[in-house]
Amino acid sequence: MRLSHFFPTLLSVALAARPFLNEPDTGIEEVFGSLPAGTLPKLSLIAGLPDFEWAAKRVLSPFSYMYFRSGASGEYSYRNNLEAFHRYRFRPRVMQDVTNVASTLPTTLLGHNFSAPIFISPCALAGLAHPESELGLVRAAAAENILYMPSLFANLSIEDISAAKGEGQVLFQQVNRAPTDNTTQALFRRIESSGAKAIVFTVDAVAPRNRHRSGRFGFDQGDDSYDLATVSLFTLLSSRMSDTDITYIYSGTPTSSSKP
Secondary structure: OOOHHHHHHHHHHHHHHHOOOOOOOOOHHHHHHHOOOOOEEEEEEOOOOOHHHHHHHHHHHHHHHHHHHOOOOOOOHHHEEEHHHHHHHOOOOOOOOOHHHHOOOOOOOOOEEEEOOEEEOOOHHHHHHHOOHHHHHHHHHHHHEEEEEOOOOOOHHHHHHHHOOOOOOOEEEEEEOOOOOHHHHHHHHHHHOOOOEEEEEEOOOOOOEEHHHHHHOOOOOOOHHHHHHHHHHHHHHHOOOHHHHHHHHHOOOOOOOOOO
């Protein structure tokens, strides 16, 4: 075997065999591990994102933690998502004026102004984490003027979440396609009536999920009818990729090329 072929193979095996480090050791267990079960350190003492997962594991039930933590299949994509950011490096630039760097954070998304280029992604069933469920998320987003995208499968209804908005707050609503076009269009009209400024259309749930972790709890997320209908949508879009057909699907306005 040529060495040029051998070493890449050996490297691949080594990477595949290394332990799965879900969260880095930041010392939080040594400092706060003696807290009584079910209690958390003050939010001001949370040093980084990995600390939130440590805290969640302490206070959530095993089922709730599984729901928020599980990834597809053997969670290889989940692992890759965690590691992807570490494959990029910031280029050091020293002796630069950073005194006003905070003023560069505000941005716009689809023409709406926000305080930072980050947002709260759609996540269903927030009530598994806190009794206030999505109310805490929409209020926090309003307080910091960042974007919140409620999930279609939230504990609270689209209307209840909208009613909790702050003055002038902008929400984008996540949605999956319903089993029929008529139901989908009715859902879009309902979202429009709620005051949402955009629809975040899920396109990566084309089949029922196979999640090993959630399967051990006898739990399957999502509704199979949505997944199967989404496949038909993709078939339509791939065979008739035009603004006309997409407009028909989203707005419910028939055109000459999209009529049966």
